[in-house]
Structure formats: C-alpha cells, structure tokens
Amino acid sequence: MVHVSRTTVAIVGGGPAGVVLGLLLARAGVAVRVVERHDDFNRDFRGDTVHASTIRLLDELGLGERFRALPQSRLDDVSLPRADGSTVLLGDFSRLRPPYDHVAMVPQWDLLAMLVDAARQEPSFSIVMGQAASDLVVENGVVAGVHLHQRRGGGEHEELRADLVVACDGRGSVLRAAAGMRPQSFPVPxxxxxxxxxxxxxxxxxxxxxxxxxxxxxxxxxxxxxxxxxxxxxKxxxxxxxxxxxxxxxxxxxxxxxxxxxxxxxxxxxxxxxxxDVRMDRLSRWWQPGFLCIGDAAHAMSPAGGVGINLAVQDAVATAAVLGPALVGGVRGRALDHALAAVERRRKPPAAIVQGAQRVLHRVVFERAFAGRLQDGPPAVPAFLAEHVPPVRGLYARGIAFGPLPEHAPAWARRPAPARS
Missing domain, CATH: 3.30.9.10 (D-Amino Acid Oxidase, subunit A, domain 2)
Incomplete structure (x- = not known):
C-alpha cells in the first residue's frame, strides 16, 4: 500500500544544508518537509568547523546566543610548521572584526539540534527522521515528488508529492543518481x-x-x-x-x-x-524541472580547509533567498526553472573557486608531504608574504573565515536576538 502525502518543498537530507534551507523557507511561510534517513544526528567525525560566515548568519537569524551556548572550542589562527620546528603564521583571525574573528569547533549534532528546534517554531516546517528516499516521482519530464520508506521496521512506502524536491543528501546522493546527474570528478591525492x-x-x-x-x-x-x-x-x-x-x-x-x-x-x-574516502566533484548543472541539488550533492569538497559545512550553508541561504518569495508567490513551471537556474548561477562560482584553492593546497602541501619534500618548509611565496607583509595574514584569514561570496540572511528571515533577562 502506498501512502501519498503533500508539501510544497521536500528536502532530502537533514544535514546543515537541508536543515538551514528548511528553516529559512519555513520563515518565508513555505510548507517544507525535511527527510533524514538516520534516526538521530549523533554521528562522529562529521564536519564540525563553523566559520565566521555561518556564525554571522546565525546572528542574523536571532540564533547567535543559542549557538554560543553550545559546547565549543575556537581556532584563532592557521599556521604551517618550518623545518626547524618553528611555525609561520598564515592566517591571523585577530585581524578580523569581532565577533567574527575565529572558527568555532562545534559538534555537528549540537548545531543541527539547535537549528531544528528553531525551525520547529515555524508552523510550516516539519522533519521526519529514519525515513530514506529511494527514487524520484517524475511526471511528463518534471520531478513531482520523492519515494520514501522507513529504514527500520519495514514501514509502508510513502510517495511525498512536492512542487520542488531539493537533494541535500550528500556526496553519494541517491536522488542525484536517480535524476541521472553525474558530477565531474577531480583527483584527490x-x-x-x-x-x-x-x-x-x-x-x-x-x-x-x-x-x-x-x-x-x-x-x-x-x-x-x-x-x-x-x-x-x-589514497x-x-x-x-x-x-x-x-x-x-x-x-x-x-x-x-x-x-x-x-x-x-x-x-x-x-x-x-x-x-x-575523500572525493572532490561538481555538477555542471545543478537542477532539472522540479529538482535541485545543493551542498555536497552539488559539489563534494575536500576536507582541506574545513569549508564543507559552510559552503553548504551558503548554498542553502542563497536558495532560500531566491526561492522563498517565488514559492510564496505561487511560481511554478518555467518561472520556477528560471529561479533554479539563478541559484546555480549564484552558487557554482564560489564552489569552483573553493575547489580550485583546495586543489592548489593538495599540490603544495599534501603531494609534497607524500613525496617527502616538506622538510624544506612551507611554500615559499605564501609564507614570505605572510611573514613580511602582515596585512596578508588578515587577507588569508578573511578568505578562510568567510570564503568567496558569503551570503546574508534575507530580511524576511531575520529575527532579533532574544532580550537578556
């Protein structure tokens, strides 16, 4: 027996991209359902580096105090070792304006639990745990929903109908494969x-x-x-x-x-x-009619630089900023296609820039290390500039903390910080 349900936006994947997108769309008044295949968020060794771009976003959403109350530690600079045992300070976060002058290390399950709790305050938001997506519902060449099933207990099959399905289900995206979308892969050493x-x-x-x-x-x-x-x-x-x-x-x-x-x-x-198993890849096209990939489903990142979460969150913010008002206004069909293309145009360049920087880092650090050539010290030009031109340390730090094209929360999604008692 097939149970049929309905929402406006079905988001598959309850990681940072999916939950942030669900929260923002719900604040726009869009009916949204997030589907997460695991029963909870408690899994070790997921990306836990929360960069300044994401911390600023949380402040804009009125969640900054709740975020800072989570157990966390902070990274204040990025350095590379010299052959003599000393270090070269490459990125000096103290040159950035507080409170966005560090990278926070926060267990991802705590961050996700906080975001879901905030999203549940919105009447149009729902999330279902322990439910996996297996395929897309396609009608006349347009994605019209997603097939779901319970991971445990042999629950009945559900067909979730939606005006838009967003794949946030990671680098091994089931829905991306179901849509026949194959990313271009880049070598990782x-x-x-x-x-x-x-x-x-x-x-x-x-x-x-x-x-x-x-x-x-x-x-x-x-x-x-x-x-x-x-x-x-x-590898x-x-x-x-x-x-x-x-x-x-x-x-x-x-x-x-x-x-x-x-x-x-x-x-x-x-x-x-x-x-x-580290992978780096990127889709040449992120969408089809009724369907969109963001986050790792659109661009799997190397762990170099710890940018994966933050780039995925920026994708979600841009997606909500473009699609929220459009979906509230009843945009469908070809107009919705144009909106999906606009998301891709905005977010593909920063993904490509970050992946390009990661590939350079792979060559100058990791490939040199595996060849036994790092005893010569860090790469000469970046190290010389960082050591002898102090403002460069601030530029490096800003690139790490905010990345290319950081997004701001749309005005309609912002909330004031709660008053102190």
Missing amino acids: FDTWWFRVPRRPGDAETALVPAFDGRDVVLSFPRPDYHQVAYFAP GSDAQLRAAGIEAFRARIARVRPDFADRVDTIASMDDVHVL
Missing part, C-alpha cells in the same frame, strides 16, 4: 583517517597547525574534552594501514605528534579509526 584522543590540562591549543614527519601528516582540532585528529595518507592506503595493526598506527601518530604519545593507547583498535 589522499584519504583521511579520523579518531580522537583525550584532551589534557594544559592543552590550550587554539591554532590550526598541521604536523609533518617524513611522509606522515597529522592535523588535530581541539574540542572541550578531546582532540579530533585526522591522519592523512596517500588507497586503508588496507595497508589496517594490516599493519593498531600498534603500528599508534607509533605513527606518536612520532608525528610526540605530545600525544602518552594517550595514543586510548585508540583501542583500528575499529576506532574511521576512514574517509
């Missing part, structure tokens, strides 16, 4: 292995400094109670690392980060080390 080690008193790290030893690369992100750590190795190394075993892996980490040597034994087994 590494995969990433994520794990955590305890944070100890005195670990006052607020800077993002990668550590190198020979061909090994380690990057850590401070959290209130632990360090989230990424180990980078050439396809997972089987070799796991065959070598946990003791060899611990030794690698301790060699690169001697300050972690007293705690690597908390990595109990290779089951505690989670591999990310």
Whole structure:
C-alpha cells in the first residue's frame, strides 16, 4: 500500500544544508518537509568547523546566543610548521572584526539540534527522521515528488508529492543518481583517517597547525574534552594501514605528534579509526524541472580547509533567498526553472573557486608531504608574504573565515536576538 502525502518543498537530507534551507523557507511561510534517513544526528567525525560566515548568519537569524551556548572550542589562527620546528603564521583571525574573528569547533549534532528546534517554531516546517528516499516521482519530464520508506521496521512506502524536491543528501546522493546527474570528478591525492584522543590540562591549543614527519601528516582540532585528529595518507592506503595493526598506527601518530604519545593507547583498535574516502566533484548543472541539488550533492569538497559545512550553508541561504518569495508567490513551471537556474548561477562560482584553492593546497602541501619534500618548509611565496607583509595574514584569514561570496540572511528571515533577562 502506498501512502501519498503533500508539501510544497521536500528536502532530502537533514544535514546543515537541508536543515538551514528548511528553516529559512519555513520563515518565508513555505510548507517544507525535511527527510533524514538516520534516526538521530549523533554521528562522529562529521564536519564540525563553523566559520565566521555561518556564525554571522546565525546572528542574523536571532540564533547567535543559542549557538554560543553550545559546547565549543575556537581556532584563532592557521599556521604551517618550518623545518626547524618553528611555525609561520598564515592566517591571523585577530585581524578580523569581532565577533567574527575565529572558527568555532562545534559538534555537528549540537548545531543541527539547535537549528531544528528553531525551525520547529515555524508552523510550516516539519522533519521526519529514519525515513530514506529511494527514487524520484517524475511526471511528463518534471520531478513531482520523492519515494520514501522507513529504514527500520519495514514501514509502508510513502510517495511525498512536492512542487520542488531539493537533494541535500550528500556526496553519494541517491536522488542525484536517480535524476541521472553525474558530477565531474577531480583527483584527490589522499584519504583521511579520523579518531580522537583525550584532551589534557594544559592543552590550550587554539591554532590550526598541521604536523609533518617524513611522509606522515597529522592535523588535530581541539574540542572541550578531546582532540579530533585526522591522519592523512596517500589514497588507497586503508588496507595497508589496517594490516599493519593498531600498534603500528599508534607509533605513527606518536612520532608525528610526540605530545600525544602518552594517550595514543586510548585508540583501542583500528575499529576506532574511521576512514574517509575523500572525493572532490561538481555538477555542471545543478537542477532539472522540479529538482535541485545543493551542498555536497552539488559539489563534494575536500576536507582541506574545513569549508564543507559552510559552503553548504551558503548554498542553502542563497536558495532560500531566491526561492522563498517565488514559492510564496505561487511560481511554478518555467518561472520556477528560471529561479533554479539563478541559484546555480549564484552558487557554482564560489564552489569552483573553493575547489580550485583546495586543489592548489593538495599540490603544495599534501603531494609534497607524500613525496617527502616538506622538510624544506612551507611554500615559499605564501609564507614570505605572510611573514613580511602582515596585512596578508588578515587577507588569508578573511578568505578562510568567510570564503568567496558569503551570503546574508534575507530580511524576511531575520529575527532579533532574544532580550537578556
């Protein structure tokens, strides 16, 4: 038996892009339903870097105080190590205007829970957890809805009809594949292995400094109670690392980060080390009649720079700014197609710029590291400019904090900050 339901916009994927888009469209008065295939948001090693562009957006939405109350740590600068053990300060966030002078490290499940709670205050918003999309409903060449089913319990099939379906279901997007849309892929030289080690008193790290030893690369992100750590190795190394075993892996980490040597034994087994098959790709066209891809479904990003969440959020803001008034005004058909094309025109260039910067970073840092050439120190020209022309450190910091074409919340979506009691 097929249950048929109806909404104006069906958003598949309850990550940052999907939830922010749902919140904003609901504030425009658009009936929206977000569908998330997992039962909750509690999953480790998702992107947790919240950049200044997103913090500013939360302030504009009246959610800044709630965001700052979440457990979080902050990154105040970005540096690269020299061969002699010193560092070069590349991005100095203190040169940015407060309160947008840092990158916040916030567990993604806390951020999503806060956003969903705010969205539920809007009568036209709904979210369903534990429901997966399997295919698109297509009529006369136009996407008219999405086929859904419960992931657990063998629930009945649901056909959710909508004027617009938005795929926010990540880099392995089921709906993108169902629409026959294939992204162009770009080579990535590494995969990433994520794990955590305890944070100890005195670990006052607020800077993002990668550590190198020979061909090994380690990057850590401070959290209130632990360090989230990424180990980078050439793509396809997972089987070799796991065959070598946990003791060899611990030794690698301790060699690169001697300050972690007293705690690597908390990595109990290779089951505690989670591999990310890093991909970078981008759709040449983000939409079809009745259907739109944004976020990772439109452009999978490398973890280099930690920009994935923030670029996806910016996509959502631009999408809502273009589509919210149009959908409230009853725009359908060819006029809606023009609006979807406008979203693509606005957001494809910043995605391409960021991916271009990531590909440069791959070449000058990671490929050099895997070739054993980082002992010569960081890339000469960027390091020289950062060291000898101080304003350049502010430019680098602004590029990291805000990225190209940061979006502002539409006026109709803004709310004043709650009054202090």
